[in-house]
Amino acid sequence: MLSNLRQLFRCRGLIQILVARELKARYRGSVLGFFWSFVNPLLLLLVYSFVFTVIIQRGEIVDLEPYAVFLFCGLLPWTWFSASLSEGANALLVGGNLIKKVMFPAEILPVVAVVSNMIHFIFGLPILFGFLWFYAIPLRLTELVWFPVVMAVQFILTLGLVMVLAALTVHFRDIKDLLANLLTLWFFATPFIYPMSVVPPRGKAFMDLNPFSHLAISYQEILFYDGPFGHWKWLLVLAVAGAVLFLLGYWLFDRLRDSFADEV
C-alpha cells in the first residue's frame, strides 16, 4: 500500500494533465468558456440568496447580514465537496475504458475528480473575496492563514470519502443514486444556509457529528464573522479523522483494485 501511495505521488504529472484536460474539456464549445468557472458560483449565489432572503423570510436571526456573504462562505466549499463526491463515485465507471484497456493506476481517477473540483473552488474565490470587499467585511491576516489549512482538511476528507465511494460503486451501482439523495439531505443538515445558533440543542450533537459542519463553520469564522478563529480544535480533530479516513479509503481501494478491470 505504501509503495502504491508513493506511486500515486509519482503520477502527479498525469494527475496534472488529466485535471487540465477535465477543465479544458468542460467548457469547450461554450461561448463564455472559462468564464463559466466564475459565472457559475455567482449565479448559484444569486439563486440561493433570492430564495432565502425574498421567498423564505428568515425572521429574527441576528448577526447574518449580509446574508449573501454568509451563505457564500459555506456554499462554495459545499459545491466543491458535493461535486467531488458525485463525480468521484462515478469516476471509475466513467473512466472504465482506461482501466480496462490501458495499464493505468486507477486511483488517479478519483483524485482527478477531487482536484478538478478544487480548481473550480479556487476560481470561485475571487467572487467570494469580491463580495467580502464590497460589503467591507474586515479580514484579518491571522485568521486568513487558517484558510489554506481548512482547504487542506477538506481536501483530505473529501479524498478519503471519494476513495471509498469510487471503489464500492464499481461493485454496487446503487450507490450512485443513493448518494444523490444523501447529498441533498446533507446539504440541509449542514449549517451554511442557516447559522448554528438556530439549531435546537437536541440537533446540536448531530450537527457536531457532521464533518462538513465544522468545515462550514471554519470558513464562516475565518471570512464572515469578526473575532478570532475559535473553531480550530474541531478543525484539528477533523484533520486527524480525515487522514485516517483517507488511509482507510486508500486501503479499501487498494484491496479492491484488482477487481476493477473485471467489474467496470
Added chain:
Amino acid sequence: MPAIELDHVTKVYRRHGRRRQFATLKSALLTGSLVKHLRPDESFSALRDVSLTVPKGACYGVIGRNGSGKSTLLKLVAGITKPTSGVVGVTGRVSALIELGAGFHPEISGRENVFINGIMLGLSRREISDRFDEIVEFAELEDVIDAPVKTYSSGMYLRLGFAVAINVNPDILLVDEVLAVGDEGFSLKCLDKFAEFKRRGKTLLLVTHGLSLVERFCDEAVWLEAGQNRTSGDPTRVVQMYLADVEQAEDQHLAAEDAKAQRTPVTQAPPGPMSEPAAEGAASAEPEETADVSEPEAADDDEPPVDMFVAKEGRWGSGAVRIEQVTLEGSRGPAHVFHTGEAMTIRMRINAVHRVDDFAFGVSIFSSDGVCCYGTNTNIEEMESESLEGEGEVVFAIERLDLVEGTYKLDVAVHKRDGFSYDYHRLLYTFRVKSRIKDAGIYRPRHVWRFTDNVRFKKPDDRSDD
C-alpha cells in the same frame, strides 16, 4: 531470459447475471433463493491453465476463435487484470495496442490528446515533445492536429492512437487485431513498423484472425481454444491445425443443417404463389422451380432467374418415388466442406413403393447469390427411363469440383420427364468449398500459366494448389 512467461495461468470471471432473474421479490424471499442467487454462482474461465514462454525478440502469434481467451491473455500480459491463479512474468516496458486511443478525450485537440495519451502510456512530457513530430507524421494528421478529436474520422482516430502507442518505444508490444480496422495503406504501414520492431530485437505479441499474417510474420504461435492451449510452436503447423479444426466444425454445422433438412415435411405441390396442383399433363403450366432443374433451357422463358433467397427451400412431390437420404461425400467419406478440385459424390437413397416407368433424376448446384452453377437431369442427358421399383441408390459423381471458394446449395429431384415431381428437394443441402487461392467468379477451369524467360516472378510459392 524470456520476455513473457505464463506459468499455469487461469483467469476466472464471475457472472452476476442471476440477480435480475427473480420473478418477484416475494417468491425470492419465500423460496429463500434470494441469498442463494446473490452469490456469484456462475463463473467462467477465460483462460485455463495456460503456460507459454515468449523469448525476447520473438514475434508470437495468438490465434483462436472468438471468445477463446485471446484478449484476456493480452490483458494479463499488459497487467490490466490479474490472473486468478498462476504467474505472469513480463520483463521490459510493455505497450498495449488493445484499444487505440482509449484515453482520448473527444472535446480537446489531437495535440493535447497526444500528450495525455503519451503520459498515460508512461512517457514523460519531454519525451513526447521530442517525438511529437514523428507521431503526427506517422499518423498523417499534420493538418488537423489542433482540431478536437471528436471531429476526426474513425480512421484518423485510430492512426493517432497507433502512432502514440508505437512511439512509446516499448520492449514488448502487444497488438490486438489492430490491422483489421485500418485501411490498406495503414495496415501496410503498421506492418512496416512491426517489422522494424522485430529488427530491433523487440518482442511482439500479436492477437489476430489474419492467419496468413501469423504464418508470414510470426516465429511462433499458440492456438487457444476455450481458454486452453490447444497447441503451440511453429506458426505454419499451428495455423494448419487450426484451419483443419475450423473446417471440421463447419462440416459438423452443415451436417446438422442437413439433418434438419432431411426432416423437412413433404408437400404435394411446390410452395409459394405457383402452388396450383401440378396435375399430370400440366406441362404447359410447369411450376417455376421444377422447370429450372429438369429443363435448364426453360430459363430462357420470361421467368425471372431463380434467386436463392427468393426461391423457398423445401420439399414437395407426389411421393410415388422418394429420395430418402442424400449424402455428400468427399475423397474421405461424408463431408460438407470440400476443396476446389476435390472429388464430390452425391449419393441418394431412393424408394419407389410401386413400379414407375416415367422418371428422371436431377441435380443442380446454386451459388450463395442464387446463380445456377450447374443443372442437369437424366432426361436432358437422353437417358430414357424404363422401370424403377423398390429401394435403390443413385450416385452422382463429380470427378473434380472446380468451383471457387464459397457456399453452395444443392437441389436434388426425381420427377416425371415432363416435370411432374415425385420428390423434389429444393436447396435443402449446403456445402462449402474452400480454397487457398481467392480467385473470383464461380468456376475455376484447370489451368497453368506459361511465360517466356524474360517474364520473371519472385521465388515461386511453394504452397500446393489445394
